[in-house]
Amino acid sequence: MEIRTLRYFLAVAREENMTKAAELLHVTQPTLSKALRSLEDELGKKLFERHSFSISLTDEGMLLRDRAEDLVTMADKIEREFLSLDDITGGDLYLGLAESYQIRYLARAIRSLKNLYPRLNYHITSGDTEQVTEKLDKGLLDFAVLCDTPDKKKYDYIEFPEADVWGVVMPADCPLAKKKTVLVDDLVGLPLFCSQQSWKNDIPRWAGERMSKLNLEGSFRLAYNSSVFVKEGLGYLLTFDKLINTSKQSGLVFRPLSPKLETKLYLIRNKYQAMTPIAERFMAQIGCSFVKTE
Structure with a gap:
């Protein structure tokens, strides 16, 4: 074939x-x-x-x-990859990314790398853990960003400097928006949107025994798409802070969960996959970029 x-x-x-x-x-x-x-x-x-x-x-x-x-x-x-072996000015970098405001750390590393290697090209795939790890395992990606703790036997990884904070995105004029934080009981009986991965892993950590009382109205892979449904009054979105535009003009607000729920982010690579020259340079640059800033 x-x-x-x-x-x-x-x-x-x-x-x-x-x-x-x-x-x-x-x-x-x-x-x-x-x-x-x-x-x-x-x-x-x-x-x-x-x-x-x-x-x-x-x-x-x-x-x-x-x-x-x-x-x-x-x-x-x-x-x-073979064409880039002798190219000291660039190469192709393949990344599979979860959604998080912390992706800015990777963008910062790429920007710095681009200044040193102007012929650098980068290819971004967005997806959940299952999607990006499948591509990483097949060798289609150099690196992936996960919201789950990586398998240490398969992957080398670096933890992102911060943790993503969970909350609810909702219409600014709804009664729940008047609260500073959201409790589990506040969400009982409400139509909720969340990724399937987080509904199975993150939200149960927070809701505990009350998890069975929560109603998943619909699941989404991309937070922006789900926010459109929230704007139309179809439900409430469980997501990370700083992913959705919640400015005054947006008509939406974000309220953190209480007790506080956080998720760590990890940059991973396959232990058994050889790195291209540009991937090695990227890894070296990450150490400088993964510095927490205000």
Whole structure:
């Protein structure tokens, strides 16, 4: 199975049209059709359903699409890494990030590194622990940022200088907004938004035996999207401080939980993955950037 053939497959899967895909790939349609038939023969599975004016993926095709995207991304990453080995002015850095205001520490490190190595390029993937560790384990990322304690057997890690503080984002005109802090009993019976990861791990630490009384209205991976639902009066968002705009003009407020709930953040790397030169320079820069400032 060739990477080139997988690129052909992904182009057709994306365009859902053989002619358009051939034009984008700068190959003839017969060449493209032959490559895809050979791929189906090699795998012994039908990958596409052919229609009059379009094509769609079979269940097997959908599975291959997910795997092919990772393989092609990895091939591109390997190529860039080898091209950058002799490039003393830059390289490519791949980061998977959880949402936190503390990401500014990484931005600070990248800014300083960019001044030293102007040809540095960085590629950011956002996601929860499951998403970013999966990519890190596959070698698609150089580093990841987690809100969970890392597995010491698999990862080297650095703890961020601060802890993220939990609270509730809510409409500024709701009754609960009049309180300075939010208790568990204040949230009983209210529709709540939270990430699935935090609902399983962080919130039970705080709610204790009252956890069963809380109602998860909906789960979100991105805090901004959930804040839009809060603005529309659909519920209350459990999230970190400083992620959502709660200025007077926003119509939203943030109230910390009581008792106080905090979560530590970690920058991790796979112990068994060799670092590229630019990744090593980034690690060296982190020590200077992970300094707590007001």
